[in-house]
Amino acid sequence: DTAVSQTPKYLVTQMGNDKSIKCEQNLGHDTMYWYKQDSKKFLKIMFSYNNKELIINETVPNRFSPKSPDKAHLNLHINSLELGDSAVYFCASSQDHGYNEQFFGPGTRLTVL
Amino acid sequence: KQEVTQIPAALSVPEGENLVLNCSFTDSAIYNLQWFRQDPGKGLTSLLLIQSSQREQTSGRLNASLDKSSGRSTLYIAASQPGDSATYLCAVKGANSKLTFGKGITLSVRP
Numbered sequence: 577d578t579a580v581s582q583t584p585k586y587l588v589t590q591m592g593n594d595k596s597i598k599c600e601q602n603l604g605h606d607t608m609y610w611y612k613q614d615s616k617k618f619l620k621i622m623f624s625y626n627n628k629e630l631i632i633n634e635t636v637p638n639r640f641s642p643k644s645p646d647k648a649h650l651n652l653h654i655n656s657l658e659l660g661d662s663a664v665y666f667c668a669s670s671q672d673h674g675y676n677e678q679f680f681g682p683g684t685r686l687t688v689l
Numbered sequence: 690k691q692e693v694t695q696i697p698a699a700l701s702v703p704e705g706e707n708l709v710l711n712c713s714f715t716d717s718a719i720y721n722l723q724w725f726r727q728d729p730g731k732g733l734t735s736l737l738l739i740q741s742s743q744r745e746q747t748s749g750r751l752n753a754s755l756d757k758s759s760g761r762s763t764l765y766i767a768a769s770q771p772g773d774s775a776t777y778l779c780a781v782k783g784a785n786s787k788l789t790f791g792k793g794i795t796l797s798v799r800p
Contacts, residue, residue, distance in 0.1 A: 680733040
């Protein structure tokens, strides 16, 4: 059974478009995260939500807006896409915001043309 | 600001060799350290989690150690196999609850 799932797996779009990436976890975790892995493979946290409440908001353009309809879902909406947004976006979850292991989804490769 | 370094960036070894992957971090005030494996085009698989109060964790052929005071961790892989070929990432969780990643070590195990 898939623990952390993301859709779509690949997303190719034009500059200026708005797109969303969905994430769901069936682990019963309270905390979910979004990470960005750039072309140099460097992984960096973007956001974290604990029980639907925003906990971490890194220096991310406000074109990126996470939305957590319930604690099993954390979606990422991106407005006015730019070339530099091309990357692999990973969703992750953990039992809570403290000491526990994080589990990652398979990633969504976003290509902006 | 926490910085995590993994050197070298790439490593190639013959099958059967025991090997050690290194990770260093600048701020010793961490909650835990996690080692991940990433296969090409895939997500991250958690290998081992070491809490700040622990010295090591073991899972099968893998053993991870943590020396918080010196800001170092090692991942030991015994009797390496071609299936171990992947990128290994080290990440530390700090007091701000953020997971900070190193850039990874790409391991190639030659048959």
